[in-house]
Amino acid sequence: MAESAGVYCPLPSEQDNVEQAKGNPALDSSTFIPPAPLMSPSIIIEFCDRCRWLHRATWVSTELFLTFPPPVLKAISIIPLNSEETGGRFRVWLNLEGSPPQLMWDRKIEGGFPELKGLKQRIRDYVQPGKSLGHSDKKSE
Amino acid sequence: MAESAGVYCPLPSEQDNVEQAKGNPALDSSTFIPPAPLMSPSIIIEFCDRCRWLHRATWVSTELFLTFPPPVLKAISIIPLNSEETGGRFRVWLNLEGSPPQLMWDRKIEGGFPELKGLKQRIRDYVQPGKSLGHSDKKSE
């Protein structure tokens, strides 16, 4: 089924009186809990911003979220880099509880950008080992 | 000037011999340093995934990176939520060193989604106070 907007969620009623909002915890920001620093499992994408790879990184992020919707992946962080020594970098890390982030892709080691199918398979093998990714998928052995 | 791809960066030479790669730290993942857990300044976008707001969150992320390229913003994290009590949530947080993340936008408090100009002004006032955002901008006082 295709995505559609706003079907399931409580939306703030347009009839809500502003006065009623007072004392409503949903509208009192002092009660809001900021997100935790590094959720698990989560993905981190580092890339060379001089190379103009923001849109590639964003697209990879979109695809990973659609394949591994929450709570499978809890967060994706995008980190643009612009120093000389990070030139040409495109790395994808998987963060799992209890260990340092694990490298899923490095453009220089792999000799190119992640082809999505392969990247999804690697991540799947950690976060959702039983999941099929479709026709052309082969599970890890 | 428009963005263009790959103009500035060292790309791995296609002539590089695989043998030469051995002992090359750029190709030895054991030397790679994983990104720090919570960079500063950075942005965190939380949203209700049941409401299908992934693409809205991603678009906001793209716009913020283009307005505040690194090193002004060092990272943006996107956090989809799918429990009942986070229904209808769309929050933007700014993380600055030495303090907990500060709320820049909450859809329920503000009564709607961030209009980009306003959100950029709020973030600008923290991360790059002197920056003009264009014709229609007014600086904070």
Next chain:
Amino acid sequence: MAESAGVYCPLPSEQDNVEQAKGNPALDSSTFIPPAPLMSPSIIIEFCDRCRWLHRATWVSTELFLTFPPPVLKAISIIPLNSEETGGRFRVWLNLEGSPPQLMWDRKIEGGFPELKGLKQRIRDYVQPGKSLGHSDKKSE
């Protein structure tokens, strides 16, 4: 249900022999039919490229396709403009068979960018009048 990749479609088998491909119409580009010039119903988004609204236009396009998947909308065209007299333009047109494109949104007339809910309602009233857009929707009368 969330989107996922490649579940339904015939993918070219990796076992296909290149020889077998000869004489296969799926692989003979002389048999391919180019798309028609202006499909119906379709959307056209014109925008001022000097204003850097490409990503906004693209996001609107993504949202419209997710709300009105094919065959409801058959195509979306994005037209960046960069002359002085198109400065500040953001227009959304609906193309229906048998009539010239109809204006759904003009940023100067409306005094701002399309809030998605309103734009979707206007388009819905032409292309899929019975469709509910979710909780906060009100149908045209």
Next chain:
Amino acid sequence: MAESAGVYCPLPSEQDNVEQAKGNPALDSSTFIPPAPLMSPSIIIEFCDRCRWLHRATWVSTELFLTFPPPVLKAISIIPLNSEETGGRFRVWLNLEGSPPQLMWDRKIEGGFPELKGLKQRIRDYVQPGKSLGHSDKKSE
């Protein structure tokens, strides 16, 4: 230089009196000229929507616009397909004045998705033959 928003364009002044708007051609939609049916040069991307390739198509579109900003490319149209016989399709067409659209990429013929560098080179050779695409580019001969 990075993109930034709203620096160059005339934005509708917030002080504009609504009364003044009357008789202003910028606000009189009866004077608006709908876009032409098929601009040239332009790109058309057809894809199998059952395969969930909308975001891939959109990303390719974004990259092509950033590499070939207007007036080099005047428009990009995205056409999702959902019938059985278009399963697995991902085609990129170039439309040039005076000839039918020319095929730049077909996933089945090429055996996979366009790697951006190669697709940009093919399009460049038609629309902007002298343009360098960066370090790793080789011009057509």
